[in-house]
Amino acid sequence: xxxxxxxxxxxxxxxxxxxxxxxxxxxxxxxxxxxxxxxxxxxxxxxxxxxxxxxxxxxxxxxxxxxxxxxxxxxxxxxxxxxxxxxxxxxxxxxxxxxxxxxxxxxxxxx
Numbered sequence: 001x002x003x004x005x006x007x008x009x010x011x012x013x014x015x016x017x018x019x020x021x022x023x024x025x026x027x028x029x030x031x032x033x034x035x036x037x038x039x040x041x042x043x044x045x046x047x048x049x050x051x052x053x054x055x056x057x058x059x060x061x062x063x064x065x066x067x068x069x070x071x072x073x074x075x076x077x078x079x080x081x082x083x084x085x086x087x088x089x090x091x092x093x094x095x096x097x098x099x100x101x102x103x104x105x106x107x108x109x110x111x
Contacts, residue, residue, distance in 0.1 A: 036070075036072070036109035036110065036111070037109060037110045038107065038108070038109055038110070039067065039069040039107075039108035039109055039110055040063060040067065042061070042062045042063035042067075043059060043060070043061050043062065043063060043067050043069050043085065043108055044059070044060045044062060045057055045058065045059045045060075045069075045071060045105070045107065045108040046058050046105075047071065047073075047104075047105025048105070049097075049100035049101055049103055049104065049105075050100060053096055053097060053098070053100060054094050054095065054096055054097065054100065055073060055094070055095050055097050055100055055103035055105065056092060056093070056094045056095075057071040057092070057093040057094075057105050058090060058091070058092050058093075059071065059083060059085060059090065059091050059092075059093065059108060060085075060088075060089070060090040061085035061086065061087055061088065061089050061090075062087075062088070063087060064087055065087065066084060066085065066086055066087070067084075067085050067110075068082055068083070068084050068085075068110060068111050069082070069083055069085065069108045069109065069110060069111060070082045070083065070108070070109055070110075070111040071093050071105060071107075071108055072105075072106045072107050072108070072109055073103045073104060073105055073106060074102070074103065074104040074106055075102045075103050075104075081093065082111035
């Protein structure tokens, strides 16, 4: 399964490099990301890209209720997955990518 993820990520990076095209993964595309409702302010996200081939986001639910959120990235090829966070829970979203600077973390949305 890990090779399939690497293959999809490689295809996404190649699509971006070849003229700014985007590749939707698992049915999640630009239109959905653009219309998604932002996560409440009590759910905090912090993301970074390291040259170690990963795009990483830490999400913390500081709300008093369960929250379902998804991190968003500048490159919409990573727009998949939804996390259900219990109050006080912190989760890490870490994806292997070909060229990390293309995958800038842009925020959290409800899912």
